[in-house]
Amino acid sequence: MSVETIADAQAGIPDVVRLTPDFDVAPLVRDVQALRKEQAADWRLQKTFVTDDELVETELDWHIMPLRSTGGDKARTDPGGPGLAPFADTSHTELAPHLHAVMRSIPSPLRSVRLMALGPDTYGPDHFDNKYALTWGIARLHVPVITLPEAKLFFGETPYVWQAGSLWFGNFARTHRIENSGSTHRVHFVLDVQVTEALFDLFPAKVRAELPFDKIMLNREERPLRPSPRHQVAFEVPKSFTDWEEADGEFLTDQPRVPAEIRTQGDGLVLSYEGAPYAGLVHIGDDEFRFQGWTDERTVQVVHDGGRPHVVLRTRAGKQVRTLAVPATPQSV
Numbered sequence: 001m002s003v004e005t006i007a008d009a010q011a012g013i014p015d016v017v018r019l020t021p022d023f024d025v026a027p028l029v030r031d032v033q034a035l036r037k038e039q040a041a042d043w044r045l046q047k048t049f050v051t052d053d054e055l056v057e058t059e060l061d062w063h064i065m066p067l068r069s070t071g072g073d074k075a076r077t078d079p080g081g082p083g084l085a086p087f088a089d090t091s092h093t094e095l096a097p098h099l100h101a102v103m104r105s106i107p108s109p110l111r112s113v114r115l116m117a118l119g120p121d122t123y124g125p126d127h128f129d130n131k132y133a134l135t136w137g138i139a140r141l142h143v144p145v146i147t148l149p150e151a152k153l154f155f156g157e158t159p160y161v162w163q164a165g166s167l168w169f170g171n172f173a174r175t176h177r178i179e180n181s182g183s184t185h186r187v188h189f190v191l192d193v194q195v196t197e198a199l200f201d202l203f204p205a206k207v208r209a210e211l212p213f214d215k216i217m218l219n220r221e222e223r224p225l226r227p228s229p230r231h232q233v234a235f236e237v238p239k240s241f242t243d244w245e246e247a248d249g250e251f252l253t254d255q256p257r258v259p260a261e262i263r264t265q266g267d268g269l270v271l272s273y274e275g276a277p278y279a280g281l282v283h284i285g286d287d288e289f290r291f292q293g294w295t296d297e298r299t300v301q302v303v304h305d306g307g308r309p310h311v312v313l314r315t316r317a318g319k320q321v322r323t324l325a326v327p328a329t330p331q332s333v
Helices: 003-009 025-038 091-095 097-105 197-202 205-210
Strands: 016-019 062-070 087-089 110-118 138-146 151-155 158-160 167-170 176-180 186-194 233-238 257-265 268-273 276-285 288-291 298-303 310-317 320-330
Touching (some): 062 091, 091 097, 097 110, 097 186, 233 310
Antiparallel strands (some): 062 110, 110 186, 138 186, 233 257, 233 320, 257 268, 310 320
């Protein structure tokens, strides 16, 4: 998705917002120091999650300590995305009780949570984080822990040096970059959050009143579901629907289709593309499912209305919903 498309989708959403509350920074620093001392080898280079599930490692001095990750894997330094395993706390939280308390204070479900250490004399390129934004149901929050004046975060050409212990929302789908011209590491505690109504209790009332909620996507709660044979179906999807980074609405265009199926696995359901398991399915009501590790941005719904079953494919951007119904074939158990 292009920079211009993302900017249009989020018009009126601010680049940065200072949230409440603030945190006592001294205990957070002690947690970071403990993790540096006891788990030094587990500070690994940042990796980027991409559609084909290949994790691309940065060439910058940009080291990550995950406190929550896909499957609770302490080797996963990426922010995560659609997959088979849910997010879970890593064993690093045992050495970081004060950072863990910050995690528990956030009123919306957590995705990945990472300590991010930017090394001295390090300069990152301009970039944007595709679909990690309120528009698609994700918020990225920062708590600076160890800061210095020479370490800056830029949105466009505006530099920010946030006070240690403060809590910030950043719109990282906007073009931004990082730099550290100082001689020591800058460490931020970065929490990715599923966007729900409760999250906006952290926003100042004035900012909350001015937010364009038509451009913000709220995630629904998971609903209990016992999988049954009626959910096991085969169908075809437009090729771009298999790519969560596709441009909004691209799956509605004329394009090749690929085989897909939903089958039970253990106590849950799994979506496969071209015979390969892609993501677990999380029930959000009325036999509609988002992908494990993702948001309501992309869902599939199994529908039986008398005749042959069909599957409804949906994508969302803010309040806008795009829908395509495709025929389905029941699969044997």
